[in-house]
Amino acid sequence: MHTRLIRVGNSQGIVLPKKLLQQYHLTRAVDLRPTPEGLLITPAASPARQGWEEQMQATMAAGPVPEGELLEGFADAAFEESE
Structure with missing residues (x-):
């Protein structure tokens, strides 16, 4: 295929x-x-x-997360990484 360069502002x-x-x-x-x-x-x-907005909408539609589940496993993972 053959094409030409065209001027676009100070570029081509x-x-x-x-x-x-x-x-x-x-x-x-x-x-x-x-x-x-x-x-x-x-x-x-x-x-x-990309896709975060859809994930957020789905999460919000599912309703609130019980407080105990919100941080479940977080403290253990943070502790293991710092060792």
Whole structure:
């Protein structure tokens, strides 16, 4: 495939056809990695907090956690790590 560089502000960019964007799952963010053969473009890794909102909603819908269960196992784990 052949494409041209276009000016984007003080930088340059390329336009990728929609078919390629869909085929390689390229959305808003991509990772660029230089290789001996050229530039490798891959989908960016998912943000660390992706899905947290859904998990929080499910937790809240399940109701309050009994106080005894909230910290269950926490003190033992903290003690073991500090030894």
